[in-house]
Amino acid sequence: MQFTPLARVGVWQARAQNEAMTLSLQAPPGTGSPGRRIGWVAGLLRRYPLVAATLVVGVAVLGLLGGRQPDLAQWVGSGWALVVAARVAWWMVKGVLGGHWGVDLLAVTAITSTVAVGEYLAALVVVLMLTGGQALEDYAANRARKELRALLERAPTLAHRLGPDGAVVDVPVEEVRAGDEVLVRPAEVVPVDGKLVSGEADFDESSLTGESLPVTRRVGEAVLSGSLNEQRAVVLQATAAAQDSQYARIVAMVQEAAESRAPVVRLADRYAVPFTAFAFLVAGLAWWYHGNPVVFAEVLVVATPCPLLIAAPVAFLGGMSRAARSGIIIKNAGTLEQLAAVRTAAFDKTGTITYGRPELLVVNARVPWTQEQVLGLAASAEQYSSHVLATSIREAAEDRGLELVPATDAHEEATHGVTARVHGHEVVVGKRAHVAGCSAGVIEQSLGPGELAVYVAVDGQFAGTLVMSDHARDDAPTTMAELARLGIAERLILSGDVRPTVAHIASAVGITRVHAECLPEDKVRLMRELPARPVLMVGDGVNDAPVLAAADVGVAMGARGSTAASESADVVILTEDLAKAAMAVRIGRRTLAVALQSIWLGIGLSVVLMLVAATGAIPAIFGALSQEAVDLLTILNALRALRGSRHDDP
CATH class of the missing domain: 3.40.1110.10 (Calcium-transporting ATPase, cytoplasmic domain N)
Structure with a gap:
C-alpha cells in the first residue's frame, strides 16, 4: 500500500501520540524518595573524595572530643590537615614552576600555623574550605553553563529517514544527505536543515534565536536544525548534511565558548602576589605586636582568598550563558572583556544595516x-x-x-x-x-x-x-542611538557599494562617517587604521569574513548566512536582529563589572577580617568560618552576571 506524504504523516502522528501517552504513564521510579536523595549525596561525595574524607575526619574528631580523648582528636585532626597541606604545597610548587603565581602559599601557611599553635579545629575548617571550594566552583560554573549545555544536550544523534517505499529507518544523523526525506515526530529536535514537505507546522526556535514564541512554517519553507517540532509529525527534505547544518555550527561555537578562559581571570591571578605579601605583613606585625604566634595564625586563616580565584570565571561563564539565552553566541570568554571596552563600531551595509534583500x-x-x-x-x-x-x-x-x-x-x-x-x-x-x-x-x-x-x-x-x-532595518536607528548611549561615539560603515547609496543609508540610521566602494582588503586596511580601539565590526557575508577576523571583536549577523562570516567572527547573532549587537556590548560591560566587583569584594572583606584578626579579637575557628561566608558572598555576587540589571547596564 502506497501512502502520500500527508497520509503517512497522519499515521505517524497517531502512532507518536499513542507512544507519548504510554510514556506519560511511566513515572521514573524513586523520584523524590529519601533513597534517591541519599544516592545523590553519595554521588557528590564520590565525585569529591577530599571533601568526603575531611567531613569523615571532622566527625571522628568531634566524636573523640565527646569521648574525652582530646589528645587523640588533636593527632587525627592535625594529621589530616597536614596531609592536605602537603598536597596543596605540591600543587603550588608545580604552579610556580609553570609560571603561575597563586595564593596557595597563604592556605598552606594558614593550615600549618594553626596546627603548630594547637588550633587544629580551625585547620580542619580551612581544609574543608579548600577541598569544598572545588565543589562550590563546580556548582556555580554548572549553574552558569546551564544555557550553554542545553544546546549540546539537545543535539540529536538519530534521524528517521524515509525510504522509497515510505518505510521509516532510524539512521545516525551523520548519514543523512541533502535530498533525503526525514520524519520529525512531535517534541523531537530537527536533526538537519531542510524544507517542509508536509503541511504547515509550528516549531520552537528558542534555543537558536532566543525567541520564546513558536514559529509557523509552511510547505516549501526552510526549517532550521535545532528547532523543536511542536505538536504534529512532519516530513522534511534535507537541504544539508548534519555537519553542514546550522545547529552543528552553533554547537561547535558553544563548545569553543565553554572551554575558553578570559584575560580577567589571569588578572585576578596577578592580584595574588600583592595580596599574599600584604597578608604576611599584617600577620607578621600582629605577631610582633602581641608577641603571640596564635595571632599570626588567626590572621592567615581569614586571608585565604578562594573568591579571588573563583569569582571571575563564574562571572564570565554567567555572561556567556546570558548571551546564549538571548540568541548571541560568544565564542571566547575573553571577547566579553573586549566588548566591555569597545570604543568604535563599524558596520557592513548590505544584509547588516539593511535587510539584504534588494x-x-x-x-x-x-x-x-x-x-x-x-x-x-x-x-x-x-x-x-x-x-x-x-x-x-x-x-x-x-x-x-x-x-x-x-x-x-x-x-x-x-x-x-x-x-x-x-x-x-x-x-x-x-x-x-x-x-x-x-x-x-x-x-x-x-x-x-x-x-x-x-x-x-x-x-x-x-x-x-x-x-x-535596499531598505535600512527598522531597528538600525535605535541600535545606533543605543551604541551612542553606551559611549561608542565613533560609528561608521564599510561597504563595497557606491557612495551615494551608502551615504543615503548612513543618513537614515544616524551614521555620519562612510567608506564606500571598498574591496575586502580595503575594509581590512581601514579597520587596522582606526585609532579608537577596541573596534567592533558587524557583518554577514562571505566578503566580510576577512574584516571580521581583523576586528578586535567581529560580530556575524545571522548564523543562517555565510558560514565563512560565522567562523571568522568572535560573536554570532543567531537572528536577523541588529539590536543584539548593542545588547552584546551591554552584556560584556555588565559581565566585566560584576567580575571585577566580585574580585574586589573578596579582597575587601578579607582585608577587613585580617585587620580585625590582627587585634586578636577573632579566634581562629571563628575566623575560618567567617572566611567561608566571604567565599559564598563573592560567588553569589559573581552569579549576578547571569541576569541583567534593570537597564542592562553595569
Whole structure:
C-alpha cells in the first residue's frame, strides 16, 4: 500500500501520540524518595573524595572530643590537615614552576600555623574550605553553563529517514544527505536543515534565536536544525548534511565558548602576589605586636582568598550563558572583556544595516536587447554568485516567469561581479568599474536616494542596468542611538557599494562617517587604521569574513548566512536582529563589572577580617568560618552576571 506524504504523516502522528501517552504513564521510579536523595549525596561525595574524607575526619574528631580523648582528636585532626597541606604545597610548587603565581602559599601557611599553635579545629575548617571550594566552583560554573549545555544536550544523534517505499529507518544523523526525506515526530529536535514537505507546522526556535514564541512554517519553507517540532509529525527534505547544518555550527561555537578562559581571570591571578605579601605583613606585625604566634595564625586563616580565584570565571561563564539565552553566541570568554571596552563600531551595509534583500525597481536595456533578455541573461549568470544582489536578481527573473539557463565558464570576482557564457554569449554582470573594464559603451546610471545599479554587458558591449533598492532595518536607528548611549561615539560603515547609496543609508540610521566602494582588503586596511580601539565590526557575508577576523571583536549577523562570516567572527547573532549587537556590548560591560566587583569584594572583606584578626579579637575557628561566608558572598555576587540589571547596564 502506497501512502502520500500527508497520509503517512497522519499515521505517524497517531502512532507518536499513542507512544507519548504510554510514556506519560511511566513515572521514573524513586523520584523524590529519601533513597534517591541519599544516592545523590553519595554521588557528590564520590565525585569529591577530599571533601568526603575531611567531613569523615571532622566527625571522628568531634566524636573523640565527646569521648574525652582530646589528645587523640588533636593527632587525627592535625594529621589530616597536614596531609592536605602537603598536597596543596605540591600543587603550588608545580604552579610556580609553570609560571603561575597563586595564593596557595597563604592556605598552606594558614593550615600549618594553626596546627603548630594547637588550633587544629580551625585547620580542619580551612581544609574543608579548600577541598569544598572545588565543589562550590563546580556548582556555580554548572549553574552558569546551564544555557550553554542545553544546546549540546539537545543535539540529536538519530534521524528517521524515509525510504522509497515510505518505510521509516532510524539512521545516525551523520548519514543523512541533502535530498533525503526525514520524519520529525512531535517534541523531537530537527536533526538537519531542510524544507517542509508536509503541511504547515509550528516549531520552537528558542534555543537558536532566543525567541520564546513558536514559529509557523509552511510547505516549501526552510526549517532550521535545532528547532523543536511542536505538536504534529512532519516530513522534511534535507537541504544539508548534519555537519553542514546550522545547529552543528552553533554547537561547535558553544563548545569553543565553554572551554575558553578570559584575560580577567589571569588578572585576578596577578592580584595574588600583592595580596599574599600584604597578608604576611599584617600577620607578621600582629605577631610582633602581641608577641603571640596564635595571632599570626588567626590572621592567615581569614586571608585565604578562594573568591579571588573563583569569582571571575563564574562571572564570565554567567555572561556567556546570558548571551546564549538571548540568541548571541560568544565564542571566547575573553571577547566579553573586549566588548566591555569597545570604543568604535563599524558596520557592513548590505544584509547588516539593511535587510539584504534588494528589490528590482526597473530594467534599463540598450538596443538591441530587451528588458527581459537583459534580466534573463544577468540572472542566468548570477546563478554562480553567492552575493545577496545575485539572489535578488534571480528571484526577480523567476517572478517574471523567465527561465534561467545553465552557463559555462562561469567565474566570480569577489565584490566585483560575475562573468559567464550563456547561450553562446559572454555575459558580464557587476559594478560599473568592473563591467567598464571589459566592455565598451558603459553609461553611468543616474540613481535616486537609496538606489543602486547593477551593470550588464554582453559580448563586450554595454547591454543595460538593473536598478535596485535596499531598505535600512527598522531597528538600525535605535541600535545606533543605543551604541551612542553606551559611549561608542565613533560609528561608521564599510561597504563595497557606491557612495551615494551608502551615504543615503548612513543618513537614515544616524551614521555620519562612510567608506564606500571598498574591496575586502580595503575594509581590512581601514579597520587596522582606526585609532579608537577596541573596534567592533558587524557583518554577514562571505566578503566580510576577512574584516571580521581583523576586528578586535567581529560580530556575524545571522548564523543562517555565510558560514565563512560565522567562523571568522568572535560573536554570532543567531537572528536577523541588529539590536543584539548593542545588547552584546551591554552584556560584556555588565559581565566585566560584576567580575571585577566580585574580585574586589573578596579582597575587601578579607582585608577587613585580617585587620580585625590582627587585634586578636577573632579566634581562629571563628575566623575560618567567617572566611567561608566571604567565599559564598563573592560567588553569589559573581552569579549576578547571569541576569541583567534593570537597564542592562553595569
